[in-house]
Amino acid sequence: MKRCLDEGLLQAYLDGELSHEQMSEAAAHVAACEACAGALAAAEGETAFFAAAFAPDDAVSVPTEALRSRIGAAVAQLEAGTEANHARTRGWNFGGFLASLSGLLNFTPQSAAAFAGLLAVVALAVIYFAVQRQTGKPSSFNRGEIARAGNTPPVAIPGAGKQTDEVKNANEDGTQPPKAGNVISVSARRSRGIRAERKPVTLQTKGPEVLPGEKEYQTAIASLEETIKLGGDATLRPAVRVEYERDLAILDSAIRETRRVAAQNPKDKDVTGFLMSAYQSKVELLTKVADQAQVAALGR
Amino acid sequence: MSERAVEALVDSVPETVHTAAPSFDEAFTLHHRAVFRAAYSLVRDSGLAEDVTQEVFLKLYQHLGSLQNGEHVRPWLLRVATNTALNTIRSRSRTGTREEEFVAAATVGSGGGGGPVGVEADYERRTEIEEARRALEQVKEPMRSCLLLKQQGLSYREIARALSLNEANVGSLIARGRKEFKRVYGKIGGRR
Structure with missing residues (x-):
């Protein structure tokens, strides 16, 4: 090469981007x-200088699991937001979209087995944790909070789980047990003053107080359940459906347990973390089944 | 799980699924580190880098269908990561909290072991990074993206693909971008 190198060639030479001959x-x-x-x-000097200012820092650790779970949740939320549109404009380019995501959503036997294993571990951890908390802290604090949420008669805190669920179920049926209602209004008045006066009225239909971040999961779950319903019974073969329902029951009980503990200790980050990861697992399970539902719907 | 159930699951998976383009999950597994580090190299804060990474993968989730070729995914991700990170820096510098945070971080961060010398060194380093970022903001596109993507380890071909450029021009754009950066940085920092 007789002629001098121009800046592009020089840079390519520096970056090792020229052909062997060049x-x-x-x-x-x-x-x-x-x-x-x-x-x-x-x-070379300038490159090194630039590199020093903007080098990818290998020393910084990459929070893989945190990223995986928060991106998973964000995707679920995104899906929840678009589900409504999908329902309205069925068939909207969904085939290619699903195809591109299938690796994530395949409900293969292996992943189902792995998922069931994971569920069991999560549920055990959550229940163990819940029990630990329960015995460790006979939480008298925040009774007002719980009572206000309309769940638990304040006197029944130790071993309140069963009653909580009973009351909750009753509420969900739209019937309000008069006894619980009375306790709520009395304790609420005592602890909350004027503001609480209006509470018992609205609380009769309202569920437990929503924790920060919980609403997104609940929205996502509601939307996924809707999708699964659209798919109908043909979505899963009976044997798979049994597995799915069992996993779902484990998760629901895990969520219920952690939620109860979290309601008592709203500031405990570990408990809310457990709750969120239980929600996350449920969203993942539902996503897989919802995918099958959509495939089934498209196939019709 | 019974054999029949297994068959049912296998049967229900569409055939057309696995093409060259990776699934979202695969893309995350393969590239989240590169994306996070690219973001971190610009925002210099783990929390912000996580935000950027999340935004990037959400965009991928929305555009995965249009990225047919698996090879295009990494350059695409890194381009979106650097752009998003730059936007993040820009919006934060608009709110004017950054400098205060740096001072606070420098004071708190090295307060324990480093003593006054550590604080000063850390502060100086942060000031330098800050000036470098301001200089980078003044380098024009597509030179700036060329520089940044090269910095993230992309080849000229990948850079050309990510930015829709002619591969033959990438070397020149990097060289010009680098010179421009140095000139602006010299003005801002007065160093070197």
Whole structure:
């Protein structure tokens, strides 16, 4: 190479982007040309300087699991937001979209088995944790909070789980047990003053107080359940459906347990973390089944 | 799980599924580190880098259908990551909280072991990074993206693909971008 290297060639030489032949020509030229050798040295210095300012920092640790779970939740939320549109405009380019995501959503036997294992571990951890909390802290604090949420008669805190569920179920049926209603209004008045006066009225139909971040999961879950319903019974073969329903029951009980503990200790990050990861697992399970439902719907 | 159930599951998976384009999950597994580090190299804060990474993968989720070729995914992700990170820096510098945070972080961060010398060194380093970022913001596109993507380890071909450029021009754009960066940085920082 007789002519001097222009800036592009010089840079490509520096970055090792030239072909083998061009590389040796450039090397020969730089060795002979003082101007090009100087330019190359300057370019090297500048590159190193830039690299120092913006180098990807290998020392910084990448929070893989945190990213995986928060991106999973965000995707679920995104899906929840678009589900309504999907229902309205059925068939909207969904085939290709599903195809592109199938790796994530395949409900293969292996992943189902792995998922069931994971569920069991999560549920055990959650229940163990819940029991630990329960016995460790006979939480008298926040009774007002719980009572206000309309779940638990304040006197029954130790071992309140059963009653909580009973009351909750009753509420869900739209019937309000008069006894619980009375306790709520009395304790609420005592602890909350004027603001609480209006509470018992609205609380009769309202569920437990929503924790931060919980609403997104609940929205996502509601939307996924809707999708699954659309798919109908043909979505899963009976044997798979049994597995799915069993997993779902485990998760629901895990969520219920953690939720109860979380309601008593709203500031305990560990408990809310457990709750969120239980929700996350449920969203993942539902997503897989919802995918099958959509495939089934498209196949019709 | 019974054999029949297994068959049922296998049967219900569409055939057309696995093409060259990776699934979202695969893309995350393969590239989240590169994306996070690219973001971190610009925002210099783990929490912000996580935000950027999440935004990038949500965009991928929405555009995965249009990325047919698996090879295009990494350059695409890194381009979106650097753009998103730059936007994040820009919006934060608009709110004017950044400098205060740096001061606070420098004071608190090295307060324990480093003593006054550590605080000063850390502060100086942060000031330098801050100035470098401001200089980078003044480098024009597509030179800036070329520089940043090169920095993230992409080849000229990948850079050309990610930015829709002619591969033959990438070297020149990097060289010009680098010179422009140095010139602006010299003005801002007065160093070197």
